[in-house]
């Protein structure tokens with residue numbers, strides 16, 4: 001890695017690898033393609049190197065959620081509860097820390113990392129104009145054409161989906177960028193959507209002092225992609241915190257008399273009214289859209305290489321874009337629609353980077369055991385933590401997903417409040433865990449943990465799923481006492497007890 005000169009030569013036009021979009025995954029693919037090869041790479045970034053996650057998504061949201069989590073848990077631990085009783089967050093301090101976490105929206109350290117690593121950075125908006133060719137337009141309006149000797153990688157990410165509700169596009173509703181970079185906390189907020197962004201945002205908005213907070217979602221439960229108990233437990237906690245939940249509803253019209261371009265994280269105008277399909281009308285100071293993600297593929301020149309513009313890019317297990325022959329175009333991160341998570345995009349990037357380096361050297365892309373490099377194993381485990389109260393951590397498949405995939409499933413559930421480790425955390429601990437076991441192989445194919453502090457339990461489940469560890473081996477993986485990890489022992493005991501009682505239908 002060391003010793004490769006960084007170049008920002010304005011006249012240079014050719015690199016081995018061009019990465020379109022400089023999110024964490026884009027940085028990773030450039031690093032992995034170049035670090036043990038003779039290849040060089042350039043990242044083309046329209047805004048900030050580090051991407052959505054660093055400045056507008058994961059990092060600011062977790063910075064806002066952490067103080068809320070500390071305060072809530074403190075309220076339930078004698079010896080601390082008396083100190084914080086009746087007190088809320090120090091909002092200016094929370095927002096200031098969030099600003100520190102996003103580096104004041106300055107990517108200088110990320111650019112330095114890239115240049116120090118031997119990866120060039122060009123600022124501007126890139127579009128494919130043909131095979132291995134990218135045109136970059138700078139903020140000043142200048143353009144330059146770049147050619148890749150080997151590969152172009154698309155890492156242009158995603159943005160908030162704006163559903164086709166009359167008046168919504170014109171209302172200037174907050175997107176995930178505004179709600180994570182909130183600067184002025186509105187008094188009344190409606191969150192539209194019931195997924196991960198909605199649940200996390202409702203958690204921090206209420207903690208920051210939103211007085212009237214309503215979450216409207218079309219499904220019967222929050223977090224509908226997870227085990228059903230996860231959404232229900234998060235819903236209970238949000239209701240207890242004073243959030244109004246309106247499931248099974250959709251917006252039919254949005255009105256705002258004076259939408260204004262006030263800037264990120266400030267109210268985008270005056271009162272906004274959301275009319276619902278049940279006839280109700282909700283009036284708020286801001287509307288937050290949390291209705292899923294649209295890949296940034298509409299305007300990146302895909303049609304110039306025979307690929308339809310827009311939509312997710314179907315890729316093979318080495319992240320090569322299926323619609324384009326010759327294995328010169330790859331896609332990683334949200335644009336490929338596999339798992340819209342930073343860590344999964346970075347994993348795809350590591351594999352794709354090694355594949356690109358191997359192919360450029362005329363080698364078959366294989367791992368240390370001479371197996372073809374592929375993202376299949378990692379996606380089997382695909383972990384996720386939703387930092388609500390309680391947290392929701394999962395790896396692999398839910399029971400429903402496993403059944404839909406044709407797996408002959410056996411499950412076990414356990415109330416996590418019954419563990420010494422969680423009792424010490426909070427005497428009124430609320431939590432639940434579930435294992436999904438493939439009967440044919442006697443291995444774990446999915447696990448879900450709900451409860452305070454479960455985030456770091458997830459990696460054990462990811463390991464079990466990816467390594468296909470049989471239950472007979474997991475029985476010897478002893479959890480420390482007294483920790484929440486003892487839930488593994490209880491879940492395995494639940495399976496053994498039931499098996500001892502005889503076959504289940």
Ligand SMILES: Cc1cc2nc3c(=O)[nH]c(=O)nc-3n(C[C@H](O)[C@H](O)[C@H](O)COP(=O)(O)OP(=O)(O)OC[C@H]3O[C@@H](n4cnc5c(N)ncnc54)[C@H](O)[C@@H]3O)c2cc1C
Pocket residue numbers: 020021022023024025026044045046047048049050051052053056057058059061062124125126127155156157158176180197296299300332333334335339340341342343344345
């Ligand atoms: C509120 C919120 C919270 C989240 N929290 C988490 C979390 O805790 N953990 C987690 O794993 N995931 C989280 N996610 C998901 C995570 O943010 C995304 O999965 C991740 O950012 C996707 O990364 P990416 O590589 O696809 O690109 P992105 O991070 O979307 O970045 C794409 C980059 O490409 C640039 N770009 C786009 N088009 C062009 C172009 N034509 N030319 C040049 N540059 C271009 C953009 O400026 C941007 O910098 C969260 C998402 C949201 C919305």
Ligand SMILES: NC(=O)c1ccc[n+]([C@@H]2O[C@H](COP(=O)([O-])OP(=O)(O)OC[C@H]3O[C@@H](n4cnc5c(N)ncnc54)[C@H](O)[C@@H]3O)[C@@H](O)[C@H]2O)c1
Pocket residue numbers: 161163164192193194195196197198200217218219250290291292293339340341384385386387
């Ligand atoms: N902690 C984390 O890991 C974390 C945090 C936030 C986001 N993310 C990732 O970011 C991605 C985006 O999150 P999200 O919450 O926006 O998406 P999501 O898919 O989790 O939820 C989208 C919600 O919007 C609703 N919806 C979709 N289209 C709609 C429409 N036309 N009208 C009305 N409702 C509609 C869905 O029913 C659902 O409730 C997710 O894939 C998530 O994994 C991860």
